[in-house]
Amino acid sequence: MAEKLKGETRESPDIARTALTSTAEAIQVNFNALPVEENAPDRISIRDVAKQAGVSIATVSMVLNQNPRISRGTHVRVQRVIDSMGYRPNRLAQSLSSRYTQVLAVILPPLRHAFADAYFGEILSGISDRAGKLGHKLLIEQAKPQYIKEGKHIELYERRFVDGVLCLGFNEKHTFLSDLRQYPMILVDNRFGDGLLDFVHCDYRMGAKQAMNCLLQLGHRNIGMIYAAPESPTARDVLEVYTTELRNAGIEVKESWLADGCFTDEGGAAAADLLTHRDKDITAVLCGNDKMALGAIRYLVEHGRKVPQDISVVGFDDIQHLAYANPSLTTVHLPLYELGVAACERLVSRIRGKVDRVADVLPTHLVLRESTSIVRTR
Amino acid sequence: MAEKLKGETRESPDIARTALTSTAEAIQVNFNALPVEENAPDRISIRDVAKQAGVSIATVSMVLNQNPRISRGTHVRVQRVIDSMGYRPNRLAQSLSSRYTQVLAVILPPLRHAFADAYFGEILSGISDRAGKLGHKLLIEQAKPQYIKEGKHIELYERRFVDGVLCLGFNEKHTFLSDLRQYPMILVDNRFGDGLLDFVHCDYRMGAKQAMNCLLQLGHRNIGMIYAAPESPTARDVLEVYTTELRNAGIEVKESWLADGCFTDEGGAAAADLLTHRDKDITAVLCGNDKMALGAIRYLVEHGRKVPQDISVVGFDDIQHLAYANPSLTTVHLPLYELGVAACERLVSRIRGKVDRVADVLPTHLVLRESTSIVRTR
DNA sequence: ATAGATTGTTAAACTGATTAAACAGTTAAC
DNA sequence: GTTAACTGTTTAATCAGTTTAACAATCTAT
Structure with a gap:
């Protein structure tokens, strides 16, 4: 993006104009003062790379996406230009045309200390680690009443914030979950009685x-x-x-x-x-x-x-x-960490259409420590 | 990425083509069979709204953004259509052209239980609440060595994932922070000796x-x-x-x-x-x-x-x-919750260019409970 | 009556990528 | 020696918005 450039080319004529017309200068000047981007680093776009490499942007895109139709030679040559220019594709543009955002949301219940909770924290750790490995980012939301009322949970998909959602700490009483039925969503560590929602939970x-x-x-x-x-x-x-x-x-x-x-x-x-x-x-x-x-x-x-x-x-x-x-x-x-990993893994599979129903149950085990002992005989 | 899906769409037509040479029907049929999005709800775009309302998309956009140049009448009329159609603007497209993503990232240190930590949790609560009110989403990242090595923290800005970043639990030893100096970033509950990074911390x-x-x-x-x-x-x-x-x-x-x-x-x-x-x-x-x-x-x-x-x-x-x-x-x-609130507030101000340096210090107070008493005289 | 300013709307350019279809240039087959 | 198939690349459409500049219509001042 060339905000800097745009700002400049726009600015000069306007200033000139206000100087000449002698009316509404203050407004014009103020208006122009704001968009002055002090330090916007000149963004490199796929067009710049294409020009530099002497190929079309389609070719650059295909190199980026490892499309097998690109020849070895071209791939290497373009990749070299990409590296040397330090080009990183704008993921807004990528997501806009490619159907996927590569972002997942985690929705937590509206508890005051949901973010400091050991139970959620452990699951989140697993989710975060796996999401990172799968190249996905994580959005964190809390399902406050107002949030649900405004339909923000649906907006998550409709406005294309995310590809899928992981719901932690909810149960059948949280009816808003069924609003998400038609989208990729996984209920974590619980299930819905009607069996209509995907889930992963401990046994x-x-x-x-x-x-x-x-x-x-x-x-x-x-x-x-x-x-x-x-x-x-x-x-x-x-x-x-x-x-x-x-x-x-x-x-x-x-x-x-x-x-x-x-x-x-x-x-x-x-x-x-x-x-x-x-x-x-x-x-x-x-x-x-x-x-x-x-x-x-x-x-x-x-x-x-x-x-x-x-x-x-x-x-x-x-x-x-x-x-x-x-x-x-x-x-x-x-196995809360593993639960997070599994949930994330399954959600991504669902998003990619590799599975169409998720219903996993993870085994538990007992850890015997000091708070139990043989019953006292009276 | 969608290897599977991509693979399929490419594969089937190829098979069809090699099997039946002269008839293009097979290709057509296969081709059409695949992209059938089982549950893709027909997305409503700004163009649909414009058509329905009998105005241009520019007008709809301006109604959406409360542009004062739109007359009261048109505003009401278009808004009614927007509501009745249940239209929600695609924020990828919005962000692509508008410079802002309305997303902030929180970066946590690579501790095993960072997500279950009461200290981070409290700050996060404040951040999350304020971000929500300011209309921003929250991305959560952990700064593992590999993550930094791959420059993912810089990608956050360069690939336009976020507008700004909040860094929790870091100190002067974490030199990667200076990579972010040129971008909106706030160091939370610490400061850098050189005074070059924005910060908010407790006193x-x-x-x-x-x-x-x-x-x-x-x-x-x-x-x-x-x-x-x-x-x-x-x-x-x-x-x-x-x-x-x-x-x-x-x-x-x-x-x-x-x-x-x-x-x-x-x-x-x-x-x-x-x-x-x-x-x-x-x-x-x-x-x-x-x-x-x-x-x-x-x-x-x-x-x-x-x-x-x-x-x-x-x-x-x-x-x-x-x-x-x-x-x-x-x-x-x-005041960790308030610290989160303040940090988020300040970051958004920085992003919007309303302030150009953040250096806040929040007051503390002592809570006297049972673990202290007058010194025992020997 | 006419030029100038004001107001509200639109056309068109732009954001930065992906991808289907078209298109050359080779190679293999009949 | 064509025709057909295959390769690798490009053209152009598309994703869904924002924003500038142009324009028509109305109002005001000369």
């Missing part, structure tokens, strides 16, 4: 089974559960397996063993409060995520119950630095 | 003064410091004020009172180990950030030293959920 059933297995093997029979977001299919998976596994062990779940912890630290503490007051015999608690598990442990310890001696706690997620917690947390490891 | 000198004031008033005289990244000007600010304040109180800093904690939890623990072994008389420790403070507290508690009874600890940052820690952390509150 929460497997994880729940592993956790329950552990607790049952340690002799626990009165096992509470701090769940969250029962409108989320994956969260329901855990609840269901929890119930089933207890029943298989000949234990009937009591209503009083369940409490909602809202996925937060404080919620976990409050839920632990509720559970321990409703049923003094609970010797173990399965938590829907690590944050709630930590909150529960904090509450329990602060109220004189030793973990794991008095009560065992199992989490879900395996958030990184919690290995240092005291006691360190026994938890179901969710 | 670390003020914060350090507040922290030292607190500890000295509580009677502490043997005050250690767990610092990090001495190559960072703002980190040096803290070190300097720490020294100055002690000296002003008639205390000479000992070499053994200083330890590098690398800004991490584990580093903080290791540094606490070092400090307490090198000088048993230390009764307080000032930490360069909350993570190190937490690590230090963890180490101290695990090794039988009570906080704050035996030793006081002050942090820096005021990371959100640490208010719940036990003991809760006395710390210097950095």
Whole structure:
């Protein structure tokens, strides 16, 4: 782009004009003062390269895109010019004509600390790494109510900001997701009941089974559960397996063993409060995520119950630095980084039309640490 | 790029042509079968709107951009057509001709958990909120060595991905930053010694003064410091004020009172180990950030030293959920969210040419909690 | 009545790439 | 010795907007 040049060629005649006409000078002068681009580096376009290399712009474009119809010799010759001129194709122009933007969006829920969240962060890491390798950029958005109301999520596609979208931390209650059904989109770590949305999620059933297995093997029979977001299919998976596994062990779940912890630290503490007051015999608690598990442990310890001696706690997620917690947390490891990688990978495949339905489930495993122990015999 | 797709469109006609020589029908049929975009919603362009409204595309464009030269009547009439057709301008085309992309990039350091970091997260929240309000999108990048080596950070501007860049978590050692000097860029929460880069940072000198004031008033005289990244000007600010304040109180800093904690939890623990072994008389420790403070507290508690009874600890940052820690952390509150807001605001001003140098410093304040107490008299 | 200024709209150039179709120049086949 | 096929390159259309300069219509002043 030759803004600089344009600015100059435009400027001089105008100044001349205002000087002569002697009316509205101030306006004209001001108007011209603004677009003066101090330091716009002269952009090199494909035309400049073509001229320099003595070929047509089509040839340069084909060299750029490794089109096999270009001969070896021409390729080398043009590439040399490209390198020597330091030419970099304008990707706005590329995207405008080529159908692809090479940009993906990640949409996060409107939580105050969504950007500082260990769970999202780990997934994002995976997404970011893979997107980089696949030559895609990442746009980050937060789905605030206003944002959805204004249809900004649809604009993402319609105005050609992105080729596809990854949705983190949403569930069936977030109906705006179905607005995106017709576009490449992947629901990350959840699924929609109607099966109409592409998704990639961790195997929460497997994880729940592993956790329950552990607790049952340690002799626990009165096992509470701090769940969250029962409108989320994956969260329901855990609840269901929890119930089933207890029943298989000949234990009937009591209503009083369940409490909602809202996925937060404080919620976990409050839920632990509720559970321990409703049923003094609970010797173990399965938590829907690590944050709630930590909150529960904090509450329990602060109220004189030793973990794991008095009560065992199992989490879900395996958030990184919690290995240092005291006691360190026994938890179901969710492959969140890999989840991000897979989601990104699949989304790009969808965009390129290589697959037309994505429904992946990634295996989990239990990490046995200090917050669980064999049940205390009374 | 779309190797697969491209491959297909090229391949099929070739096959058809070699199979049936004289009939062009096969070619036509195949050719037409491929580009059938399953779900490509017929994009509405400015031309469609112009036709429908019975005006030229220039007029539609001017209505879109609220150009005052369009009469009230025409504006209303065209706007009605725009709304009824659900037209949304293609922003690739807009950006291609209008000089602005309305996209900003945030570059994070290549730390493994940069995306899950409370410090970055808080700043990012501020940036994201303000960017949204200013009508800008956010691109997130991590400055891995390879990324810099390939000049991707420069490509961000040269290929017109963004109008400006916000750099978080970097310091003078990151020389690649000077590559961006000629473009709109803001260094967030740090500055460059040479004063050539725009920046917005917290007032670390003020914060350090507040922290030292607190500890000295509580009677502490043997005050250690767990610092990090001495190559960072703002980190040096803290070190300097720490020294100055002690000296002003008639205390000479000992070499053994200083330890590098690398800004991490584990580093903080290791540094606490070092400090307490090198000088048993230390009764307080000032930490360069909350993570190190937490690590230090963890180490101290695990090794039988009570906080704050035996030793006081002050942090820096005021990371959100640490208010719940036990003991809760006395710390210097950095206005990180506001920092993000300010940085974004300033960057956009720079891009629009409204300012040509940014150098803002935001005030801090001390949050007194449980990890500090009056010095124990022996 | 006519020149000059004002206002609102449009034609056309421009942004910087991709790509289908056309077109030369060789080579192989009949 | 044509005709046909293949190669490699270019022409020209296209993507979807913005913006300048031109223009017609109306209003004002002489």
